Amino acid sequence: MDTGTHIVMGIALGGLATLDPVVAASSATTTSVFIGTIVGSQIPDIDTVLKLRNNAIYIRNHRGVTHSIPAVLIWPLLITAVVYFLFPEANILHLWAWTFAAVFIHVFVDIFNAYGTQALRPFTSKWVALGVINTFDPFIFTIHVVGIIIWALGANPGYTFLIMYLIIFGYYIKRYQAKKRVLAEVRKLIPDATDIIIAPTLRFHQWRIAAMNENTFFVGRAENGKVNILDRFRRIPVPKTPVIEAAKNDENVSAFLSFSPVYRWEVDEYDNYYEVRFIDLRYRSNGHYPFVAVVQLDRDLKVINSYTGWVYSEKKLRKKLRMIPG
Incomplete structure (x- = not known):
């Protein structure tokens, strides 16, 4: 929390x-x-x-x-x-x-x-x-604040918060049931899915979805129980090339890969450097994937710049990296 x-x-x-x-x-x-x-x-x-x-x-x-x-x-x-x-x-x-x-x-x-x-x-x-x-979670935070206010107004704190926690317990059950229903809908749409990640949002009836089968990554969203697949990406294993292996040794990329369970990768080659990018598929926002790891390497495969974290535009990413324009 x-x-x-x-x-x-x-x-x-x-x-x-x-x-x-x-x-x-x-x-x-x-x-x-x-x-x-x-x-x-x-x-x-x-x-x-x-x-x-x-x-x-x-x-x-x-x-x-x-x-x-x-x-x-x-x-x-x-x-x-x-x-x-x-x-x-x-x-x-x-x-x-x-x-x-x-x-x-x-x-x-x-x-x-x-x-x-x-x-x-x-x-x-x-x-x-x-x-x-x-x-x-707005509900959990708000009900705590309400309980604290009720206590400040003179109510018995023990019984006030006992009732509050019983309500929260019921809320957790409802959230679990809601996620379970979304999972069932995703399995109907992608029956051969090998991995499905469903993540909550600020809104009770909205969920982020990242799934994969043997050949494809699927990114979607569920709202009021209806699942929509918004993006599909071909699932290509990360190759063991010298450029990729050198990128993996960078601390930012290594940290990203240790944390992210579902991501796609890109390699771009420019006149005097390579750029390797890993993109987490769990956090799609307005058509953008903000959680990334990017590393630039020179022709000798030495790191020039790298970054991992949240960025919501390419312009901001370039600023974070203090980068060579790509």
């Missing part, structure tokens, strides 16, 4: 914790648990700072180690130790339990996004992405 949603989730979980008799019986425990749930709901995304270095490092590592099984166990211990030092009168066991819940829920809800997490590390580095809830 996005940062704003994780923040309101931490606040809501702190309010829910007041149903715990041990928490409610001590102001020190109440305060410490509230701090623990807010910090715990944010701490796995500390790897966002990697974006300050470059996109390649961020793409390769975001929602990786910080969302892994060891991290889910270590973060609550670290936060509990710091908060308990500030509030030694607090009940340390309940402080840890609610902080652990905040960290666990953060990672758990991220699994339902299309981006996903490497939540099963160190057992596997595979990305776990169920693609049921958009990274920012």
